Amino acid sequence: MGQASVDSPGLVLVGRYFKKRRGLATSLAKTGTSLGSLVFPYFVQYLLNTFALRGTLLIMGGLQCQMFAFALLLREPESFALERRTKTKSTNNEVAEITNPGVNIEMKLLRSISNDQKKPQTMRPRTQSESDKYAVYQRHPSRLESDSNQSFLDSLSQSRILMYLSNTDLLSSSAADVNTETVEAISNNKSEKETTDSCKHKLSNILDLSLLKNFVFILLMAIAALAIGMFLGPIYIPALMIENGANEKDTALFLTALGVSDVASRLFVGVIADLRFIKRHHIMMTSLLLGGITSQFTDYYTTFELQIVFSLIFGMSLGPYAALLPVVLADFLGQQNLGKSMGFIFCVHGACIAAYHPLVGTIKDTTGSYVMAFRVFGALCLLAVVLLFFIPNISRLEKVRQKKTMC
Structure with a gap:
């Protein structure tokens, strides 16, 4: 609940502040997550060795509380325009009183x-x-x-x-x-x-289910449900690599390689997305296609070099989806619906992650390996690519349907 409360409003505000460079701004904002995944595993391990579990939790809790201070600095873009109008009106009133005794x-x-x-x-x-x-x-x-x-x-x-x-x-x-x-x-x-x-208006906005009547949004929710399985990969990659003969000491290197490629891909796709010579949903399709295909051959990564390459490619497939998801939602649903759509998408992500973890455990108990679990998630990503391919056509049909409804 805390993570959703922090992540979604921040991305919505970034989308409202930027228009021309929205892709790059969103990518930079999401880069913080990847940088944290690189730094905090080593930092938490140091804290555990130095202060034990209780001290580690206290220190991490104190660091999390710093978000309160930064959240107080966040402001909606409209607040600046409101201040300008208030100052202008006050000045005009003072001038009117002086000139009209x-x-x-x-x-x-x-x-x-x-x-x-x-x-x-x-x-x-x-x-x-x-x-x-x-x-x-x-x-x-x-x-x-x-x-x-x-x-x-x-x-x-x-x-x-x-x-x-x-x-x-x-x-x-x-x-x-x-x-x-x-x-x-x-x-x-x-x-x-x-x-x-x-109060009634605000409550109706919070519980607004009108987006569920939009076929484009329903399709985007299905894509989110299929693609989120890939983000379970970093949790199970160490265990998968140990199954394939990797040393336990090298598992941190695999996660580091994945984090580096994740950060680099987010920055890269942010710049590319704003150039507009490649459609943003096509970039997302390419990244999911790369991750889906790579996950089908996890049982062949038996050497240290191949395992590092797999980690790099897998990280490259995660970054573009996370960075471009808010931008794609704004492109197809409009900036005014970004906040609502992000809320629904995060609910879908949370529900699917809660269901996918037991699925991974069941597959592991049945097959004795994590290979089949990666293949299942890779297949789901490939299905998400197919659905993304039809998004523009569904969007055009939805616009026609809305025009007929209005008439």
């Missing part, structure tokens, strides 16, 4: 009248203090800039007060008090209604 005089007079009327009054349409002030104001017509301002004062002093005189319950209150209370009550009711509507 008549408005200031009028507002001060109205506030003064309202304050006087909050005192207990006798039954009459206009208090003495108000009459005096109104008379003074009438003797200085230059303070009003137009006839509309004069008519506004007339309506405030006469019509709105006489409006309440027919109600005997209101005789002990001034017109300004009644008017203020009425406006406040209306504003409170409106504010409560807006708050309720806002």
